[in-house]
Each structure stands twice: as C-alpha cells, then as structure tokens.
Amino acid sequence: MMNYSYQCLPKTHFLKVSTFHPFFKFNPFPYTNYAANTTHTHKTPSFTINCNLKNVGKKDLLSQKIVLSEASPPPLTQDNDVPSTSKENKASNGLFKKLSKRVLQILSNLPLAIGEMFTIAFLMGLGTFIDQGEAPEFYFQNYPEDHPVLGFFTWRWIFFLGFDHMYSAPIFLGMLALLGASLMACTYTTQLPLIKVSKRWSFMHSAEVIRKQEFSESLPRASIQDVGTILMGAGYEVFLKGPTLYAFRGLAGRLAPVGVHIALLLIMAGGTLSAAGSFKEIHVNKFSMDYYESGEVSQFRTDLSLLNMDGKEVMRKTISVNDPLRYEGITIYQTDWSISTLQVLKDNEGPFNLAMAPLKINGDKKLYGTFLPVGDVNSPNVKGISMLARDLQSIVLYDKEGKFAGVRRPNSKLPINIDGSEIVIVDAIGSSGLDLKTDPGVPVVYAGFGALMLTTCISYLSHSQIWALQDGTTVVIGGKTNRANFLRHEGPNTNALKVYLIDEFYKLKCNRSCNSSLLPVIHTFNNVFK
Structure with a gap:
C-alpha cells in the first residue's frame, strides 16, 4: 500500500485489504516541478485507479473503482484570508461555550446546592414563625420600630422582603429556581454521563486489566461458560465474546x-x-340558616356559583359545614356566618341599609347591633333607635332612651312606632364566611x-459490573460495584472478591451443568454484588 502526500491535497488513508492488484504502475507527480509552476494558481491532477480487491476468506475478486480526486480542492487559506465575521462568530461561540461550561460547573457544585437547601429550609421556618397574610396593622403592632425583634427586625423588613407572604415572595421563589437550576445542572453534568457509561458494555481482553479492578480473583480449572451461566442465574445480564465475558446488574440503581x-x-x-x-370569580346566590326548635342556629348554607374568566358559570353548589365545593384545585369551605345589613323603612321612606356591627358578649354566642339616628344627626349627642339581632329570625328594638320597644321579624311588614317614627323591618341580610383555598x-x-x-x-440498588477472561484453563474474573461491602481479608496479602454466585452455583451443581472445581473459589464470592 502506498501513501503519497502533497501540500495541495488532503492526506488520504487507504483501508488495508487482503490483496491489492493494480493494473498499472503508479508514478508520483513531480512535486518540485509542480510547485515551481504553481505560483498563482493551484492545479490538481484528476485520475482514477482501477484495481481488484481479493477477499481471502471468500476468494472472490471484486472490481472496485477508487476515485482519488475529481476536482481541484479549495486552496489552503491563511488566517489573513478568513473573513473577519467568521472569526468573530467562532470567537463568540467559543466564549459562549466556555461561559456555559463555567456556569454549569458552578451550579452543579454540591456545597452550593446544600447551601441553597439550608436557605430554603430557613425561609420556610421563618414563614412558620411570622404570621402570613395578615393585615398591615397586625405587623405594625407586633413588629414595631420602637421595639424591634432581635434588635433590628421590624415591619419594614417584613414588607420589604415579602415575608408577610413568604411562599410567594420573590426571594423564596428565586431560591427554589436556583435549587432547580442546580439539580438540572448536576443531572446534565454528572448523572447523565454516568448513565451513558453504565449502558455501554465492553469486554476486557487483558488479564492484567481485569486484575486491576476493585475486586479480582482467579478460578483454576474453570470454564467461562459456567461463570456466565451462574451469573445469569443470579440475575445478571451476561455477554460472551470468544474467551471474554461481561455482565452487569442493577442498572436501575444508576437511573434512580x-x-x-x-x-x-x-x-x-x-x-x-x-x-x-389561580383566579376564578365566585358569586354568592343565596345564604340561608336552619334553626333548632329552641331558636339556636343548627346549620348555615351558601348557594355558590363558580365563574370562569369569561364570566360563564362552570359549577354551582350549595355548600355547608363539612360539605365544601371542589373544582380544579379550588376548594371553598363554609366556616362562619354573620349579619351584615339591616334594611328598614322610616316613615315610609327608604329602605335604608344599616350596617350591623358585632358586639362583644360573654360566651360564644353572637350578637349584632345597629343604630338609626332620630332628630339632628349633626348634634354631638345624637340619639336614635337601637336594633339588636342574634340571628336572622327576629330583631329587638329599643327607643332613644334605651328602653325596650318591641320585636319584629324581617319581611313581616308589621310597623312599630318608636319615638314618633314608624319603623318597618324590611329584611336582615346575612353574610357567609367562606374559606377559599386555591392550590x-x-x-x-x-x-x-x-x-x-x-x-x-430504587437508588439503593447496587450497579455491579463483572469482567472475565478465559486464560488457558483458568478464568480471571474481576468486577466493581457502586455499593460494595468491605472486603474480608483471608490472608496477609489476599483480597477476596465476593460476588453473589454461591446459591446459583449450588443449583447448577445439583443439575450437573457446571464444573464442580469452581466451588472452592466461588465460596469467596458471597455478598458483595447483592
């Protein structure tokens, strides 16, 4: 085989074949004369070689045509001839690759990921310590500037860092994003390459290389086919190629x-x-209450409609205590009730909407009250008619002196005269206490x-790899695992390779399907690659 190299031709490598029969004698082109005559132009000879390739195995002659060159290749260019835009693009691409590699190295750093997890845990603990979603007045009172917590922590820090809604604060979401980037970088730079390497199966053709593995042993008077059979029985994927063997088990442990x-x-x-x-519009259609015979409230219900972003009703349900509404991650609970407004007519004028305010009384019972001014409303000592209600069934009225005037039911249309004014209770409007959780x-x-x-x-499964080579009547076997037990020392300088083969060997021995001379050595292979 002949190789000729010219400066104007790219170097050509010929594949070695069994027999090469040229039909002619090849004369190399005189390079010195050619170079002297090519001062301004480049010319390349175009020629064809017809030859016969003989395959020794089949002893057939195959006619081949090998075309070395059919056109003049582009001349060699110097750096000065390269366009500046091409240089800039290559430089920018190289800089981008270096920068990307550097960023991946930083993000995949284990101490950085551990620090991110500790920071997130600290923020979550702080979010548990600081009450979330309260009114600003709550933080003004509990974290005042004149008595800061720990000497510096006030409500200003809470609002500035968003600690009043910790789990949606930019600092918390940013740390989550940073940890996610670190996980993806670690997966890309470490885990995926390990998986690619683990999926490759290769044979070792040198006994010395096998002996350099983490665990190795020699099996005298053994057959590599018997070793492969035992490994298959132990759950290994076994590959045989001539005198060599490769086996693995537990690839899922690498994927986990x-x-x-x-x-x-x-x-x-x-x-x-x-x-x-997420956001959905909620419309309260009706609020109602059920009562015991004694007049106590037994149950309260709310008729709700859930509207989508276009205002279309997507769900309607009457909820009550322990019977919430659930729809696509939204849960609405019935938790409480109150009386919000009292509608009254005064001397056939109105109706007037009087806001009801909760009053503090002993016990857990509820009481709401409102006030209808009588006379000069601009007077500093204005007086009026007081109205109290425990529920939506009845309203108790008092005159401007605080004396009991009577009881009226809403919607009864029965008037009552108090201090010269005719009062009619039109309606008592209740309010529903709802707890909305959108998650x-x-x-x-x-x-x-x-x-x-x-x-x-699954990640606790060990990924074990075993290589073996038939060296005469001896099988040299070695392996490694990512979760091996420590080796036991059988002698001063002897490391015992422990592989899970013993049980399967016993089965094969009983079936007379493998060499019994393996038994003394296989006893040393127990419990490493489990």
Missing part, C-alpha cells in the same frame, strides 16, 4: 438518581404553582413525593 432529581423538581414546581395560585399545585406535589419515595428506594 435522575428520577430523584426529577421528583424534587416536581415538588418545587408544584409548590411554585401553589404559591402563584392547583397539590397534585403535582403529591406526584413528586410519590416519585421521590420510589426513586429513593
């Missing part, structure tokens, strides 16, 4: 860490989705936790 990272990302995504929430991220969080538990258990 990626699943753990994905599960953590799902949990964080669900938490972020829950913090963002669309709950299914995602549950799915993430389920995947986390499953992949964590």
